[in-house]
Amino acid sequence: MLNEAMMTKRMMFKGLGVLAGLMLVGPILPREARAGHAEKLKEMLEKGDHAGLAEYYKKEADEARHKAEGQKEMASEYLKKYPKNQYAKHCEKMADKYLEEAKENDALAEIHSKAAKGGK
DSSP: OHHHHHHHHHHHHHHHHHHHHHHHHTTHHHHHHHHHHHHHHHHHHHHTOHHHHHHHHHHHHHHHHHHHHHHHHHHHHHHHHOTTSSHHHHHHHHHHHHHHHHHHHHHHHHHHHHHHTTOO
16 A cells, blocks of 8 residues: 555656656747747748747647646645745736736737728
């Protein structure tokens, strides 16, 4: 019974470690992806491909919301382990920033969507 509890605790810590590692590396990956998309975005802008730009910004907004959800989950985990510490507050601030990013991307998507339909 004790051995099983130790294994469960180890798995939980490993899972948190992997999640923390992904949160550290995750923000780097989208930047690399955006760098690869920079040329495609420039091309869409030059062609006036508002439908393509709207789709791109919708995906960016969805990704930001997904990241915000991950930060909220991490905040919840931190609160369980460290109820009086700043870790959860940091995650909540990050979640708010990602939600603001999603809101901005949604606005850009809406503008390009209207332009694609003939409105400027």
